[in-house]
Amino acid sequence: xxxxxxxxxxxxxxxxxxGSTDARLNRLIEQRRHLVGPTAMLFYDEPLQLVKGEGVxxxxxxxxxxxxxxxxxxxxxxxxxxxxxxVTAQMSQLNIHTRYLDDALHRYAQQLLSTLPLKQxxxxxxxxxxxxxxxxxxxxxxxxxxxxVIVSAAAYHGNTQAVxxxxxxxxxxxxxxxxxxxxDLEPLNTEGIDASAYLDQQVEAAIAxxxxxGYGCAAFLVDSIFSSDGVYxxxxxxxxxxAARVQRAGGLLIADEVxxxxxxxxxxxxxxxxxxxxxxxxxxGKPMGNGYPVAALAADETLLxxxxxxxxxxxxxxxxxxxxxxxxxxxxTLDEEALQANALSxxxxxxxxxxxxAEHYEPLSHVRGAGLFIGVDIVSSEDPTRPDSVLxxxxxxxxxxxxxxxxxxxxxxNVLKIRxxxxxxxxxxxHLLDALEQVMAQDLIRx
Amino acid sequence: xxxxxxxxxxxxxxxxxxGSTDARLNRLIEQRRHLVGPTAMLFYDEPLQLVKGEGVxxxxxxxxxxxxxxxxxxxxxxxxxxxxxxVTAQMSQLNIHTRYLDDALHRYAQQLLSTLPLKQxxxxxxxxxxxxxxxxxxxxxxxxxxxxVIVSAAAYHGNTQAVxxxxxxxxxxxxxxxxxxxxDLEPLNTEGIDASAYLDQQVEAAIAxxxxxGYGCAAFLVDSIFSSDGVYxxxxxxxxxxAARVQRAGGLLIADEVxxxxxxxxxxxxxxxxxxxxxxxxxxGKPMGNGYPVAALAADETLLxxxxxxxxxxxxxxxxxxxxxxxxxxxxTLDEEALQANALSxxxxxxxxxxxxAEHYEPLSHVRGAGLFIGVDIVSSEDPTRPDSVLxxxxxxxxxxxxxxxxxxxxxxNVLKIRxxxxxxxxxxxHLLDALEQVMAQDLIRx
Numbered sequence: 001x002x003x004x005x006x007x008x009x010x011x012x013x014x015x016x017x018x019g020s021t022d023a024r025l026n027r028l029i030e031q032r033r034h035l036v037g038p039t040a041m042l043f044y045d046e047p048l049q050l051v052k053g054e055g056v057x058x059x060x061x062x063x064x065x066x067x068x069x070x071x072x073x074x075x076x077x078x079x080x081x082x083x084x085x086x087v088t089a090q091m092s093q094l095n096i097h098t099r100y101l102d103d104a105l106h107r108y109a110q111q112l113l114s115t116l117p118l119k120q121x122x123x124x125x126x127x128x129x130x131x132x133x134x135x136x137x138x139x140x141x142x143x144x145x146x147x148x149v150i151v152s153a154a155a156y157h158g159n160t161q162a163v164x165x166x167x168x169x170x171x172x173x174x175x176x177x178x179x180x181x182x183x184d185l186e187p188l189n190t191e192g193i194d195a196s197a198y199l200d201q202q203v204e205a206a207i208a209x210x211x212x213x214g215y216g217c218a219a220f221l222v223d224s225i226f227s228s229d230g231v232y233x234x235x236x237x238x239x240x241x242x243a244a245r246v247q248r249a250g251g252l253l254i255a256d257e258v259x260x261x262x263x264x265x266x267x268x269x270x271x272x273x274x275x276x277x278x279x280x281x282x283x284x285g286k287p288m289g290n291g292y293p294v295a296a297l298a299a300d301e302t303l304l305x306x307x308x309x310x311x312x313x314x315x316x317x318x319x320x321x322x323x324x325x326x327x328x329x330x331x332x333t334l335d336e337e338a339l340q341a342n343a344l345s346x347x348x349x350x351x352x353x354x355x356x357x358a359e360h361y362e363p364l365s366h367v368r369g370a371g372l373f374i375g376v377d378i379v380s381s382e383d384p385t386r387p388d389s390v391l392x393x394x395x396x397x398x399x400x401x402x403x404x405x406x407x408x409x410x411x412x413x414n415v416l417k418i419r420x421x422x423x424x425x426x427x428x429x430x431h432l433l434d435a436l437e438q439v440m441a442q443d444l445i446r447x
Numbered sequence: 448x449x450x451x452x453x454x455x456x457x458x459x460x461x462x463x464x465x466g467s468t469d470a471r472l473n474r475l476i477e478q479r480r481h482l483v484g485p486t487a488m489l490f491y492d493e494p495l496q497l498v499k500g501e502g503v504x505x506x507x508x509x510x511x512x513x514x515x516x517x518x519x520x521x522x523x524x525x526x527x528x529x530x531x532x533x534v535t536a537q538m539s540q541l542n543i544h545t546r547y548l549d550d551a552l553h554r555y556a557q558q559l560l561s562t563l564p565l566k567q568x569x570x571x572x573x574x575x576x577x578x579x580x581x582x583x584x585x586x587x588x589x590x591x592x593x594x595x596v597i598v599s600a601a602a603y604h605g606n607t608q609a610v611x612x613x614x615x616x617x618x619x620x621x622x623x624x625x626x627x628x629x630x631d632l633e634p635l636n637t638e639g640i641d642a643s644a645y646l647d648q649q650v651e652a653a654i655a656x657x658x659x660x661g662y663g664c665a666a667f668l669v670d671s672i673f674s675s676d677g678v679y680x681x682x683x684x685x686x687x688x689x690a691a692r693v694q695r696a697g698g699l700l701i702a703d704e705v706x707x708x709x710x711x712x713x714x715x716x717x718x719x720x721x722x723x724x725x726x727x728x729x730x731x732g733k734p735m736g737n738g739y740p741v742a743a744l745a746a747d748e749t750l751l752x753x754x755x756x757x758x759x760x761x762x763x764x765x766x767x768x769x770x771x772x773x774x775x776x777x778x779x780t781l782d783e784e785a786l787q788a789n790a791l792s793x794x795x796x797x798x799x800x801x802x803x804x805a806e807h808y809e810p811l812s813h814v815r816g817a818g819l820f821i822g823v824d825i826v827s828s829e830d831p832t833r834p835d836s837v838l839x840x841x842x843x844x845x846x847x848x849x850x851x852x853x854x855x856x857x858x859x860x861n862v863l864k865i866r867x868x869x870x871x872x873x874x875x876x877x878h879l880l881d882a883l884e885q886v887m888a889q890d891l892i893r894x
Binding site for chain 2: 025028029031032034035036037038039040041042043047048049050051052053058071073074078079084087088091092093094095096097098099100101102103105106109110113122123124125127128129130131134135137138159160161162164169170171172173174285286291292293301304305307308309310311312313314315316317320322323
């Protein structure tokens with residue numbers, strides 16, 4: 001298709017246009033352009049200046065309230081008191097790196113590792129998910145002696161050089177490197193498709209391509225909710241055969257849990273568990289500290305020992321005292337507030353509601369997702385086989401004007417991305433559904 | 448030399464030995480080994496469990512006090528109230544990423560950029576210095592179309608794949624990639640050497656090597672205090688000719704200010720300014736948020752526009768509301784507490800004291816440094832031309848037993864690395880000197 005675009009530009013403000021009738025906002029946009037520069041992206045046709053967050057709500061500088069159905073970093077909700085208290089308390093005691101002994105780190109590592117299917121699992125704290133995925137690739141390449149990596153066609157795994165190379169969604173021009181093989185997710189929309197067999201065939205072809213081109217297969221790096229591809233969740237277990245094939249071929253399975261992890265998919269704490277996978281490496285990021293920067297990688301002792309033989313690895317901010325305190329508060333609160341169960345219940349309610357709307361509004365096509373990560377394909381009213389990124393953008397911006405924040409995703413930028421904090425409840429879901437119905441009824445053709 | 452070792456292992460606890468006579472500490476060490484694994488390094492022959500920090504002081508679990516002359520992340524001192532207050536206040540209001548407008552980010556960017564010699568400077572917030580250097584390499588390679596990078600022989604620039612490749616100090620086995628050319632700093636110890644001419648010749652040879660091997664010269668990536676090489680600071684201006692040569696050859700000058708920046712060298716806010724350099728890219732890290740994870744890259748609009756043409760760039764935690772609040776508090780407090788001036792004054796006092804000790808104790812050889820970043824070469828008592836990493840380790844551990852924390856650095860692991868928070872005053876300096884004299888007098892041969 002010709003309308004391929006960088007996922008990161010989806011829902012982006014266009015700096016070449018004036019942003020607002022509001023002079024103050026325009027001044028802020030100009031400052032932004034002159035201070036932060038060309039790589040800095042703003043959301044929405046009329047960018048937002050936010051000043052306050054609480055639970056699922058965000059407030060702009062004019063006092064207007066927005067329902068946050070986009071941000072997954074504040075997984076417990078904005079400004080959650082448990083995390084604030086933990087960070088404040090630890091910050092007043094000590095904030096130091098991991099080259100001193102810290103039993104809080106041990107406690108956290110033990111708790112997190114106990115949820116993973118690794119035999120001799122070890123937890124390496126990093127600061128960002130990008131760093132965790134970057135390290136995962138190093139471990140996989142060192143262990144296998146191969147270079148090739150399999151990812152989904154619109155994958156995003158982070159911002160370093162190494163992970164940008166395996167993030168086709170970051171590309172605005174050109175192609176992924178030859179050592180990257182991509183698998184296309186869209187055919188999973190085909191009615192009656194055997195998803196497991198399809199993915200297995202795709203991975204088989206990817207391995208063959210990488211072997212033929214001399215790169216071999218180091219890893220299958222997978223975000224099992226396929227966030228930037230436009231959310232492909234079902235059926236559970238669909239990745240099992242494909243993942244096993246990679247592992248049989250000597251490649252490692254890297255489960256990137258930055259998006260699906262920490263209960264978001266509702267049925268499981270981890271995305272890989274929903275598909276009954278046995279990853280060799282698991283990476284964690286965004287929601288891990290509810291906004292405090294913390295991330296991690298888990299792998300078996302043997303993989304880490306291979307790295308330690310050839311290279312030092314140290315992460316200054318990774319696993320510092322305050323980062324661990326924040327991460328522990330997140331794990332504890334997820335449990336105490338039963339947020340995984342809420343993600344399942346609210347997610348099901350929301351998906352039902354969206355499916356109901358899709359029956360009435362032609363441009364709302366496939367509704368996919370698990371728990372509180374839902375994607376809705378937007379297609380042309382004239383031709384329902386054509387992805388419509390322009391209309392998708394109009395819906396996203398229409399919702400923003402009505403006080404509901406969501407995003408856009410997918411290879412063609414035509415998927416509504418709904419991914420709220422996990423404290424999103426049934427009333428919030430109804431609020432979103434009502435706003436979406438207003439947008440559709442006002443702006444668009446009723447079926 | 449045969450005793451080359453990874454800098455990151457310097458001053459490392461050896462897990463193959465029992466750590467302590469203290470059973471509780473040994474249990475913690477065992478937990479560490481089984482939860483965090485082989486890449487996790489601990490400091491000192493008897494690792495420390497720290498529980499509290501305040502200013503320049505750290506406290507272990509037994510209540511013993513340590514003078515911190517090692518940690519540069521808490522640049523204002525441990526648990527500085529200004530940063531704690533700023534983080535707490537912002538955390539209770541909003542903590543969100545940079546795809547919304549934020550005038551606090553603009554204010555900070557403007558203030559930081561005003562200190563840099565960039566024409567159309569823009570500030571890209573990242574989460575870690577590793578990410579900033581990784582991005583700097585991408586910008587340089589994209590702009591120049593070349594791959595080669597010049598670094599110092601024991602450089603350390605971070606932990607991602609791309610920056611590990613240009614960090615010879617992280618190597619435990621093997622060699623740096625062929626597109627990396629290294630310049631050796633040790634000859635700067637030679638009496639009467641023309642440092643500027645020497646560095647210029649080294650860089651000339653490095654450029655020639657990279658061009659001959661077909662990589663070309665994309666960048667000279669330089670930590671201008673040469674932290675991991677063992678601290679080479681003088682004379683100011685010594686890098687000017689070398690840097691200009693790189694820029695004339697079409698390569699970019701990347702000033703890695705993670706170590707020398709934010710006033711540490713005393714005479715200047717930035718290390719590159721001390722050498723009168725005009726960097727194309729400046730990267731910031733560790734001390735920027737006094738422990739709150741925040742880092743950045745500054746470059747001209749044109750360089751960033753080139754990246755934005757081909758790739759998206761977004762950093763989830765970089766420049767989030769709380770990160771900016773922490774960074775602003777650091778800039779403000781550096782100024783209000785005149786910490787750069789203190790670094791100069793205390794650093795000079797400390798260097799004098801160390802030079803005095805070096806006159807009495809043969810193993811204390813060259814004393815180098817600027818402001819509060821000082822290195823002292825440790826050489827064999829029998830043969831003063833021979834670096835003595837074993838003795839260096841004994842001194843570092845002797846100081847630790849006497850309640851003073853420093854580190855080790857240098858290509859041969861034989862340099863005392865003294866790099867305290869910038870609130871380190873003359874009394875603290877005297878405390879360190881007294882402890883060092885005790886270690887030398889008790890353990891070693893008096894000249």
